[in-house]
Amino acid sequence: MPPLELVRRISQPFSAEDAEQIRLAYSATGHDGVRRLEAGLAAVGRDWTDFSRLLDFGSGPGRILRWLEPLAGSLEQHGLDVDPALVAWASEHVTHATFTAGPHEPPTPYPDGHFNLVINHSVFTHLDERRQDLWLAELRRLTAPGGIVLLTVHGAARFNAAIAEMARAGEDVAPYRRTLERDGILFVEDDTYIGSSHPDWYHTAFHAPWYVFEHWHRFFGVRAYLPEGSQGHDLVVLERRGDGEPVPEPIGHAGGAAAEAPAPRVAGGPLAQARRLHENWPAPRGALGHVKRRVLAAALEREDRRAGALLDAVADLAARTAAQERRLGVLPASLYEQAQRIGLLRSDTEAALRRVEERLAALERRDDAQP
Ligand SMILES: C[S@@+](CC[C@H](N)C(=O)[O-])C[C@H]1O[C@@H](n2cnc3c(N)ncnc32)[C@H](O)[C@@H]1O
Numbered sequence: 176m177p178p179l180e181l182v183r184r185i186s187q188p189f190s191a192e193d194a195e196q197i198r199l200a201y202s203a204t205g206h207d208g209v210r211r212l213e214a215g216l217a218a219v220g221r222d223w224t225d226f227s228r229l230l231d232f233g234s235g236p237g238r239i240l241r242w243l244e245p246l247a248g249s250l251e252q253h254g255l256d257v258d259p260a261l262v263a264w265a266s267e268h269v270t271h272a273t274f275t276a277g278p279h280e281p282p283t284p285y286p287d288g289h290f291n292l293v294i295n296h297s298v299f300t301h302l303d304e305r306r307q308d309l310w311l312a313e314l315r316r317l318t319a320p321g322g323i324v325l326l327t328v329h330g331a332a333r334f335n336a337a338i339a340e341m342a343r344a345g346e347d348v349a350p351y352r353r354t355l356e357r358d359g360i361l362f363v364e365d366d367t368y369i370g371s372s373h374p375d376w377y378h379t380a381f382h383a384p385w386y387v388f389e390h391w392h393r394f395f396g397v398r399a400y401l402p403e404g405s406q407g408h409d410l411v412v413l414e415r416r417g418d419g420e421p422v423p424e425p426i427g428h429a430g431g432a433a434a435e436a437p438a439p440r441v442a443g444g445p446l447a448q449a450r451r452l453h454e455n456w457p458a459p460r461g462a463l464g465h466v467k468r469r470v471l472a473a474a475l476e477r478e479d480r481r482a483g484a485l486l487d488a489v490a491d492l493a494a495r496t497a498a499q500e501r502r503l504g505v506l507p508a509s510l511y512e513q514a515q516r517i518g519l520l521r522s523d524t525e526a527a528l529r530r531v532e533e534r535l536a537a538l539e540r541r542d543d544a545q546p
Pocket residue numbers: 184185186232233234235236238239255256257258261277278279280295296297298301310
């Protein structure tokens with residue numbers, strides 16, 4: 176456990192009375208952080224044994240890396256942080272890993288493609304967009320093709336909690352909400368990090384999922400987006416594509432866990448089958464599950480015998496694609512986000528057009544009025 180003045184450098188401000196609580200949380204959340212990263216890897220069918228060299232980007236005092244010591248025999252571990260005091264403490268106490276004090280902006284000293292796994296908790300939650308892009312490009316350079324990069328962002332959960340607190344304090348939160356909805360990214364400089372031990376560029380960033388899909392896609396394949404996947408932060412699972420490789424299909428876990436169960440096979444005529452399938456199917460979780468339920472419900476409602484053939488086809492499809500369904504999970508989520516985004520852009524554009532038309536009409540009226 177690092178001394179409390181070092182823990183302060185990686186957490187929100189806390190008072191002396193909370194010290195014991197903070198001590199306990201430091202251990203518990205570090206351990207839990209590892210489980211969360213494992214869940215992120217599992218969402219794309221990977222685990223620690225797939226990797227040989229890991230970088231913890233923004234490793235702090237090694238709060239997470241300390242729990243990975245049992246893997247040190249097969250997984251070379253590195254930590255990078257801009258804070259030399261944290262790097263010094265980690266180097267002395269978390270000895271199975273190598274810690275490096277890094278620059279405020281890239282490049283880092285590591286060669287191209289040096290790592291096949293990058294883990295992270297809470298750095299992109301503190302950088303403005305320009306710095307985020309610089310670091311996304313650098314992490315891409317450091318990661319070997321096929322490697323995985325796990326990054327956390329403040330998503331909806333953290334944003335809602337933050338603005339609820341601000342509203343309670345009497346602040347007008349509407350502008351924050353508008354910026355996040357419009358831009359997909361919000362950087363708040365007027366925050367509690369002013370006057371802290373952090374560099375002056377270290378503040379608070381929030382992300383909308385659609386922004387992550389749309390923008391980060393330029394650097395990596397976005398393979399999964401797990402809301403609140405890492406201690407209240409959203410966890411983003413990225414894959415380093417090969418240079419010039421086509422963009423891979425996104426793979427996510429979003430609600431797909433139940434898709435393992437194959438479609439139950441039942442005998443009887445189409446309607447009897449429909450009824451039995453409807454009763455026996457596990458609760459729908461993935462997108463395909465919902466489609467199946469809808470088809471079944473519609474068939475039962477209309478007593479449509481022709482639906483039998485369709486049901487057979489759907490059941491067959493479901494059985495053959497149970498594994499695929501997990502992969503499809505993230506697709507509806509990202510499409511939904513994109514649809515929201517397109518809706519916003521459209522209403523913005525329409526409003527702008529209306530303003531132009533009004534202005535033109537006013538100019539025409541003035542023109543007509545000229546003698
Ligand atoms: C909220 S703390 C999280 C620390 C650690 N990941 C953990 O979960 O305990 C953010 C850490 O990122 C470091 N950091 C911020 N920007 C960085 C950058 N550009 N490069 C490396 N480290 C950075 C900070 O110094 C700090 O230690």
